Amino acid sequence: MSLISKKIKVLYIDDEINNLRAFQASFRRLYEIDVASSAAEGMAILNEKEIHVIIADQRMPQSTGVDFFNVVRMSHPEPIRILLTGYSDIEAIIDAVNKGEIYRYIKKPWDELELTNAIQNAYDIYSTRLELKMKMQELEKKNDELNRFVYSTSHDLRSPLASIMGVLNLARLENSIIDPNNYMTLIENCVNKMDVFIQKIIEYYKGIRAEDEYSVINFGGLLKSSVEVCSIQNPNITFDIDIQQAVDFVSDEFRLSVIVDNLVSNAVKYQKPTEENPVVKLYVKVDEQKADIIIEDNGIGILNQHLNNIFQMFFRSTNSFSGLGIGLYIVKEALSHLGGDIAVQSEYGVGTTFKLQIPNMLKSEKYIKN
Numbered sequence: 001m002s003l004i005s006k007k008i009k010v011l012y013i014d015d016e017i018n019n020l021r022a023f024q025a026s027f028r029r030l031y032e033i034d035v036a037s038s039a040a041e042g043m044a045i046l047n048e049k050e051i052h053v054i055i056a057d058q059r060m061p062q063s064t065g066v067d068f069f070n071v072v073r074m075s076h077p078e079p080i081r082i083l084l085t086g087y088s089d090i091e092a093i094i095d096a097v098n099k100g101e102i103y104r105y106i107k108k109p110w111d112e113l114e115l116t117n118a119i120q121n122a123y124d125i126y127s128t129r130l131e132l133k134m135k136m137q138e139l140e141k142k143n144d145e146l147n148r149f150v151y152s153t154s155h156d157l158r159s160p161l162a163s164i165m166g167v168l169n170l171a172r173l174e175n176s177i178i179d180p181n182n183y184m185t186l187i188e189n190c191v192n193k194m195d196v197f198i199q200k201i202i203e204y205y206k207g208i209r210a211e212d213e214y215s216v217i218n219f220g221g222l223l224k225s226s227v228e229v230c231s232i233q234n235p236n237i238t239f240d241i242d243i244q245q246a247v248d249f250v251s252d253e254f255r256l257s258v259i260v261d262n263l264v265s266n267a268v269k270y271q272k273p274t275e276e277n278p279v280v281k282l283y284v285k286v287d288e289q290k291a292d293i294i295i296e297d298n299g300i301g302i303l304n305q306h307l308n309n310i311f312q313m314f315f316r317s318t319n320s321f322s323g324l325g326i327g328l329y330i331v332k333e334a335l336s337h338l339g340g341d342i343a344v345q346s347e348y349g350v351g352t353t354f355k356l357q358i359p360n361m362l363k364s365e366k367y368i369k370n
Contacts, residue, residue, distance in 0.1 A: 007032045008123045009050060013042040013068070014057040014084070019108075023055075026112055031119065039063040039071075046072065051079045053122045055115075057108075058085035058093070066093070069101045078130070080122035084108050151205040154198045161195050200326045203258055204333065214367040217249045217256060219284045219291075226261050227282075230268045237268055237278045245286040250361040255334040260293075262327040263354050267297035270352070275299070286360065293356040302346040310344065 010031045012023050020035040027033060034049065036042035039060060045051070054072065056065040069081045081101065085093065086108035093105050103122055106115055168188055171177045177184065220243055227239050267280040275298060283294040302310060309315045311332040314325040335342055340358035361367050 008119060009052045010034070010055060010119060011036065011042060011045055011049075011051045011053070011079070012055045013037075013039065013060070013065075015060045016057070019057070027116075027119075030116070039068040042068065043072070043075075046076045046079070051076075052126045053082065053119050054079045055082045055084060055119075058083055058105075066101060073101055078126065080126050082106060082118055082122060084110060147205055147209065150201060154201045154205075157198055158195065161191050161198070164191050197326070200330065204326065204330050206254070212252050212366060213254065214250050214361050214364065215253050217251050217253055217291075219243050219245050219249070219286070222253075222257060222260060223264075223282055223284070226257070226264045229261065230264045233265070233268045234271060234278065237271065237280055240279060240281040242282070243284045245284065247286060247288055247360075248362055249286045249291050250364070250367050251291075251338060251358060255338055256358070258334045259331050259338075259356070260295075262331045263295045266327060267295055267299065267352070271297065271299040272349075288360055288362060290360050291356075291358045293358065294353060295356075296351065296353040298351040301348040301350050301352055302344070303348050304346075307344060307346060311342075 008031045010027070011034045012020060013036045014020050014023075015037055017037065020037065024033055024035060034045050034051070036045055039056075039062060042054070042056070046054075054069070056068055058065040060068075065083045065085070069083070072079070072081065080103045083093065083102045083105040084107075085105055093102075097104070103125065104118060106118060165188070168184055168191075171184065179185075223241055223243065227241070231237060231239070264280065264282070271278045277298075279298050281294070281296040283292075283296075285292045306315075311328050313329040315329075316325040332342065335356065335358070338358055340356060343355045344352065345355070346352040
C-alpha cells in the first residue's frame with residue numbers, strides 16, 4: 001500500500017478526558033486515532049504502533065508537552081510533532097520550535113480547520129521524509145552493488161591482461177614475430193597502462209570499503225618502501241628524505257601508504273625530461289597531535305588555472321604524460337577518511353609541493369580499544 005492511500009495515524013495526548021473525546025468525535029472519520037491521557041501511556045503506544053503525527057497538550061501533570069517531545073525526538077524521530085497549548089508559554093514554545101522538538105503549535109481551544117490543515121501538512125512532511133529515506137537506502141544499495149561489480153570486474157580483467165603480457169614475452173624470447181614497426185611495444189605499453197588503471201580502481205575500492213585498522217606508523221619504513229617502488233620509473237631521481245618522528249604516530253597504514261605512494265609516484269612521473277638534477281624532497285614532522293608531510297619536486301609543475309581541479313576524478317592537467325587522472329582523487333578520498341587536509345603549491349615549469357596534515361590517532365578511543 002502506498003503512502004498516499006494510507007489513513008493518517010494520529011496520536012493525541014492530553015490529561016483532560018473531555019478533550020480526548022472531543023478530538024475523537026471531530027476527527028475519527030479522517031484519521032486513525034490513538035489517544036493517551038499521560039506521557040507514559042503515549043510512549044507505550046509509540047513503542048507498539050506506527051504513528052505519523054503526534055499531538056500533545058503542553059500542560060500535563062507529570063510532563064509538559066515540550067519535555068515529552070524532547071524525549072520522543074530521540075527515541076521516535078519519524079513522527080511529526082504538534083503542540084497544543086492554552087497558556088502563554090511562548091518562550092518555551094519558541095525554544096522547542098527552534099530546537100526541532102516540535103513542528104508547530106496550535107492554541108487551545110483548537111480551530112478544527114486549522115488543526116486539520118496542520119495535521120495534513122505534518123503528514124506531508126512525514127511522507128516526504130520517509131520517501132527520501134527509502135530512496136537514499138535504495139541509492140546506497142545500488143552504489144554498493146556498483147562498487148562490488150567494478151571491484152570484481154577489475155580483478156577479472158587482470159587475468160587476460162597477464163595472459164597478453166605472457167604471450168608478448170614468449171614471442172620475444174622465441175623471436176617468432178618480425179615487428180619492424182614496433183607494434184609489440186605499443187601493445188605492451190597499452191596493456192601496462194590498462195593494468196595500472198585497474199590497480200587504481202581496486203585501490204580506490206579498498207580505500208572506501210576497508211575497515212579502519214590503526215597501528216603505529218614507522219615513516220622511515222613507509223617512505224623507503226614507496227621510494228623503492230617509485231624510483232623504478234626514473235632511476236636518475238635523487239630522493240632527499242628528512243623525518244622528524246620523536247613520538248609514536250598512529251594511523252591507518254593502508255590508507256596512509258596509498259596517499260604517500262600516489263604523491264611520490266606523481267612527483268617522479270611528472271619530472272621534466274630535460275632536468276639534469278631531478279629531485280624529490282620528502283619531509284615528515286610528527287608530534288602528538290598530527291603529522292606534517294611535505295612532498296616537493298622540481299618537475300613540470302601545474303598550471304595555476306588547473307590547481308582547483310586536480311583532485312577531481314579523471315582530471316588531467318597535462319596531456320604530455322600518461323597519467324590516468326585518478327591518483328589525486330584517491331589521495332583526497334583516503335585523506336578525507338583519515339580526517340586530514342592537503343594543500344598544493346605549484347609553478348609551471350618549476351615544480352610542485354604538496355603539504356599534508358594528518359591527525360595522530362595515538363590517543364583515539366578507537367586505537368586505545370584495539
